[in-house]
Amino acid sequence: MSIRARFQLSYPGFSLDVDLDLPGSGVTALFGQSGCGKTTLLRCMAGLERGAGRLDVNGEAWQDDSRFVPTHQRPLGYVFQDARLFAHLDVARNLDYGRRRTASADSLRRDPIVDLLGLGPLLDRMPARLSGGEQQRVAIARALLTSPRLLLMDEPLASLDHARKQEFLPWLERLRDELDIPLIYVSHAPDEVARLADHIVVMEAGRAVAQGPLAETLARIDLPIKLGEDAGAVFAASVAERDAEWHLARVEFDGGELWVRDSGVPVGREVRVRVLARDVSIANSRHDDVSIMNLLPATVVAHAAEDHPSQVLVQLRVGSTLLLGRLTRRSAQRLDLAPGREVWVQIKAVALIG
Amino acid sequence: MLTPADLGAIWLTLKLAGVTTLLLLLIGTPIAWWLARTRSWWKGPVGAVVALPIVLPPTVLGFYLLLLMGPNGPVGRFTEWAGIGLLPFSFGGLVVASVFYSMPFVVQPIQNAFEAIGDGPLEAAATLRASPLDAFFSVAVPLARPGFLTATILGFAHTVGEFGVVLMIGGNIPDKTRVVSVLIYDHVEALEYAQAHVLAGGMVVFAFLVLLALYLLNPTGRKRR
Numbered sequence: 333m334s335i336r337a338r339f340q341l342s343y344p345g346f347s348l349d350v351d352l353d354l355p356g357s358g359v360t361a362l363f364g365q366s367g368c369g370k371t372t373l374l375r376c377m378a379g380l381e382r383g384a385g386r387l388d389v390n391g392e393a394w395q396d397d398s399r400f401v402p403t404h405q406r407p408l409g410y411v412f413q414d415a416r417l418f419a420h421l422d423v424a425r426n427l428d429y430g431r432r433r434t435a436s437a438d439s440l441r442r443d444p445i446v447d448l449l450g451l452g453p454l455l456d457r458m459p460a461r462l463s464g465g466e467q468q469r470v471a472i473a474r475a476l477l478t479s480p481r482l483l484l485m486d487e488p489l490a491s492l493d494h495a496r497k498q499e500f501l502p503w504l505e506r507l508r509d510e511l512d513i514p515l516i517y518v519s520h521a522p523d524e525v526a527r528l529a530d531h532i533v534v535m536e537a538g539r540a541v542a543q544g545p546l547a548e549t550l551a552r553i554d555l556p557i558k559l560g561e562d563a564g565a566v567f568a569a570s571v572a573e574r575d576a577e578w579h580l581a582r583v584e585f586d587g588g589e590l591w592v593r594d595s596g597v598p599v600g601r602e603v604r605v606r607v608l609a610r611d612v613s614i615a616n617s618r619h620d621d622v623s624i625m626n627l628l629p630a631t632v633v634a635h636a637a638e639d640h641p642s643q644v645l646v647q648l649r650v651g652s653t654l655l656l657g658r659l660t661r662r663s664a665q666r667l668d669l670a671p672g673r674e675v676w677v678q679i680k681a682v683a684l685i686g
Numbered sequence: 687m688l689t690p691a692d693l694g695a696i697w698l699t700l701k702l703a704g705v706t707t708l709l710l711l712l713i714g715t716p717i718a719w720w721l722a723r724t725r726s727w728w729k730g731p732v733g734a735v736v737a738l739p740i741v742l743p744p745t746v747l748g749f750y751l752l753l754l755m756g757p758n759g760p761v762g763r764f765t766e767w768a769g770i771g772l773l774p775f776s777f778g779g780l781v782v783a784s785v786f787y788s789m790p791f792v793v794q795p796i797q798n799a800f801e802a803i804g805d806g807p808l809e810a811a812a813t814l815r816a817s818p819l820d821a822f823f824s825v826a827v828p829l830a831r832p833g834f835l836t837a838t839i840l841g842f843a844h845t846v847g848e849f850g851v852v853l854m855i856g857g858n859i860p861d862k863t864r865v866v867s868v869l870i871y872d873h874v875e876a877l878e879y880a881q882a883h884v885l886a887g888g889m890v891v892f893a894f895l896v897l898l899a900l901y902l903l904n905p906t907g908r909k910r911r
Binding site for chain 1: 806807809810811812813814815816817818820821824825828829831
């Protein structure tokens with residue numbers, strides 16, 4: 333099960349040249365800055381853009397040297413950045429547009445998807461009377477109702493403000509967890525990627541400059557694009573204990589445990605933890621006289637220069653988990669942080685994401 | 687107040703405008719779609735030819751159509767060979783001339799409406815399994831509805847108001863080619879001002895109502911949702 337995509341396409345001032353082998357399930361993020369070609373790549377996969385190359389989706393050839401399956405004959409779902417609901421149809425008719433045109437005999441029933449995305453109360457509204465987040469939910473449901481074998485999303489959160497985004501993200505997580513459709517998700521926002529993706533492709537200037545499982549790739553310090561304030565590690569953990577008195581929760585991961593803010597996640601639940609490099613500091617010995625609760629023994633693996641000459645990014649191993657820490661070059665030299673050195677990491681903030 | 691001749695002319699005018707508008711919607715829609723979507727070099731020349739009647743004097747258009755459809759013109763030879771006879775000075779000839787004369791008033795509003803829709807909804811339709819033809823009828827046409835309304839009204843009204851082309855191509859045959867605008871001219875020539883007033887006044891009211899309908903259907907400035 334895999335998605336093989338190879339495309340070459342050039343416009344004046346831009347060229348796309350990628351050769352990717354993506355997992356045939358789970359969420360793959362195409363990540364990069366505006367203009368890096370991630371949307372163009374997604375459009376090539378949908379057949380909306382015609383580049384030279386080939387595309388195989390879990391064993392089916394959608395495009396190769398001799399064949400180009402037109403968009404309307406590809407079993408895909410596409411969610412555009414701007415929803416693109418049909419303005420002349422109400423929500424129910426928008427949802428039925430693709431469903432009615434899907435040939436499969438076991439054509440999906442509408443109700444479960446409507447419930448999954450909470451669209452019941454909106455069915456007889458016109459698109460112009462929906463909020464941005466509601467429009468995107470309808471657009472996603474509309475795409476899902478065609479029983480797609482590949483779901484493509486082009487920054488579905490980009491047009492939403494921060495509050496709408498927070499409201500919308502849980503719907504996407506539910507989708508990821510309840511549906512077994514490979515999802516390719518275009519985004520330039522590291523927090524979205526950290527929260528949703530299992531696999532990541534980092535793009536720059538029309539090329540894929542790094543790709544791999546999310547945790548492994550985000551913890552790399554040799555990424556050709558600098559994430560700056562967003563650099564950090566993401567890894568899996570499970571909630572082990574909740575402390576009612578201090579409103580804290582203890583999560584265990586492969587390498588130790590961390591105390592985090594108790595956000596109501598029940599004990600035993602698998603969670604994703606994100607530790608930003610800027611929230612990690614390093615000491616040569618254990619200090620208990622600081623406010624920081626999370627102290628872990630770690631080994632320095634490597635370091636790399638940051639964009640600003642005063643900063644370095646240090647990769648650390650805690651058990652089998654990799655963390656990133658950002659500190660000044662001067663501190664790194666003073667602490668003599670050569671690879672292999674045993675240190676203590678102090679983690680100021682940990683976020684539970686999804 | 688209205689003589690049988692007036693009534694005949696009014697009926698003929700409405701029939702001509704109705705048939706012309708219907709034909710133009712059928713012929714003009716594909717042309718408008720092509721003009722709105724194509725990236726071909728031919729877009730400019732074809733668009734200019736469609737728009738010619740806006741700037742040409744009707745007599746020029748009528749003159750060339752007369753030559754084309756006359757016994758020595760290629761179209762005339764064809765229609766005679768096909769057993770239809772000659773088109774000038776017949777209702778059929780008026781229809782052909784009106785179709786050319788009113789073409790830009792039907793094609794341009796539809797073309798503008800198609801252009802305003804853009805690629806977005808059509809791409810969305812394609813990702814929802816709609817073939818291009820399916821997407822045209824289920825998405826493009828309904829979304830372009832205001833354009834079609836404007837095109838219908840303008841095409842009809844412009845045909846009702848034509849004079850020069852009719853005179854060149856159809857002459858002045860009662861109940862065959864004598865439309866209201868020509869009859870008004872006849873009345874004035876014959877100094878029948880009262881008769882002329884009735885028809886001319888009717889035309890003024892008609893034109894006003896048409897334009898009023900247009901403004902009510904397509905309010906500008908404030909966006910209607």
